[in-house]
Amino acid sequence: MQLRSVTSRLPVRHTEAIIGNMVSNSSLFTDIPFDQDGKHIGYIQAPQSTNTAGWANLFIPLIVIKNGTGPTALLFGGNHGDEYEGPVTLLKLARSIEPDQIHGRIILLPALNTPAVLNNSRLSPIDGRNMNRAFPGLPTDTLTGQIAHYVSSTLMPLADLVVDVHSGGRSMHFLPSANMHRVADPTQMRAMVRLGLAWGAPYVFIYQDVAGGGLLPSYAESLGKITLGTEMGSASQYGPATLRLAFDGLRRVLSEMGILTSDTVQTGLESSVQHAPASPVSTSTLVSSELRDDYIMSPASGIVEPLVELGDDVVAGQAVAHIHFIEQPAWEGLVVRARTAGFVMSRRAIPLTGQGDCLVVVARPCDV
Numbered sequence: 001m002q003l004r005s006v007t008s009r010l011p012v013r014h015t016e017a018i019i020g021n022m023v024s025n026s027s028l029f030t031d032i033p034f035d036q037d038g039k040h041i042g043y044i045q046a047p048q049s050t051n052t053a054g055w056a057n058l059f060i061p062l063i064v065i066k067n068g069t070g071p072t073a074l075l076f077g078g079n080h081g082d083e084y085e086g087p088v089t090l091l092k093l094a095r096s097i098e099p100d101q102i103h104g105r106i107i108l109l110p111a112l113n114t115p116a117v118l119n120n121s122r123l124s125p126i127d128g129r130n131m132n133r134a135f136p137g138l139p140t141d142t143l144t145g146q147i148a149h150y151v152s153s154t155l156m157p158l159a160d161l162v163v164d165v166h167s168g169g170r171s172m173h174f175l176p177s178a179n180m181h182r183v184a185d186p187t188q189m190r191a192m193v194r195l196g197l198a199w200g201a202p203y204v205f206i207y208q209d210v211a212g213g214g215l216l217p218s219y220a221e222s223l224g225k226i227t228l229g230t231e232m233g234s235a236s237q238y239g240p241a242t243l244r245l246a247f248d249g250l251r252r253v254l255s256e257m258g259i260l261t262s263d264t265v266q267t268g269l270e271s272s273v274q275h276a277p278a279s280p281v282s283t284s285t286l287v288s289s290e291l292r293d294d295y296i297m298s299p300a301s302g303i304v305e306p307l308v309e310l311g312d313d314v315v316a317g318q319a320v321a322h323i324h325f326i327e328q329p330a331w332e333g334l335v336v337r338a339r340t341a342g343f344v345m346s347r348r349a350i351p352l353t354g355q356g357d358c359l360v361v362v363a364r365p366c367d368v
């Protein structure tokens with residue numbers, strides 16, 4: 001799909017970006033071309049007026065790599081600001097891939113919620129909102145919703161593949177996975193699972209939204225896009241293993257899509273050059289958490305003593321956590337039990353819990 005953009009170098013409100021027959025009245029704009037071969041590095045700019053800068057723009061990094069015709073991959077990191085696997089992976093990917101190594105186009109946003117990434121916070125420090133609950137957004141929304149709207153109206157129509165790289169951030173530990181919802185279209189579902197398997201993570205994970213709608217992947221899925229999310233560990237699992245899995249896995253997915261055609265890795269960093277060539281071989285296990293009871297929420301606030309670790313098998317009725325109450329030292333505390341059987345896909349990483357915080361996610365093998 002070709003972009004015919006009408007953009008201005010001035011952040012004029014209600015600048016129109018025209019994509020096909022779709023008109024977006026977003027206030028965001030970029031002068032990066034989407035339809036020219038080559039590697040283009042710059043920013044999406046969003047109007048922002050602050051106490052110290054009355055006339056200002058928020059700069060959101062954007063890289064477009066294009067070579068001829070072929071599918072378009074739209075890649076996101078930093079949807080949640082305290083999940084740095086995505087930003088690091090996409091920055092390395094943008095530097096390492098040259099146009100002659102691809103067929104088609106790769107659009108990379110390494111820090112979708114740039115203020116949150118710079119603030120090491122899950123939510124935006126500007127409007128307090130969760131980018132991954134703001135989709136599809138509105139042009140008249142707060143900043144987070146305006147960015148979501150630009151993505152929904154201007155970028156997603158260009159995409160065949162949408163990848164949103166997440167991890168558990170500070171709050172949850174995860175077994176690494178490429179993930180998705182179970183969508184109604186069997187052709188779309190099979191394509192997403194095939195790409196998920198190509199990632200080569202230990203798991204391909206089908207999950208449900210138990211904490212609200214408005215997710216970027218949900219919206220992309222609703223448009224029929226081949227969509228992948230990830231949970232690449234957590235802030236405390238952040239390290240060479242999860243970063244290598246994110247980088248190599250995303251390259252394998254781009255190869256499986258027919259976009260990345262070369263195994264050459266040129267990041268300029270010796271450790272990265274030594275990465276094994278991308279391979280579509282996958283040993284992933286397909287699992288899901290599709291029951292409401294798979295998501296075990298804390299019944300009370302307190303200090304969590306985890307009784308199970310990632311990967312442990314659990315049976316219904318098994319104690320998975322013990323909540324202790326520092327204000328009542330004589331109390332025995334509260335034992336939290338699994339209500340379904342399977343294994344621990346995720347568990348809370350922060351020792352303090354509030355009532356309703358997710359303590360454990362139980363998953364089990366499944367089919368599509």
Ligand SMILES: [Zn+2]
Binds near residue numbers: 167168
């Ligand atoms: Zn996330």
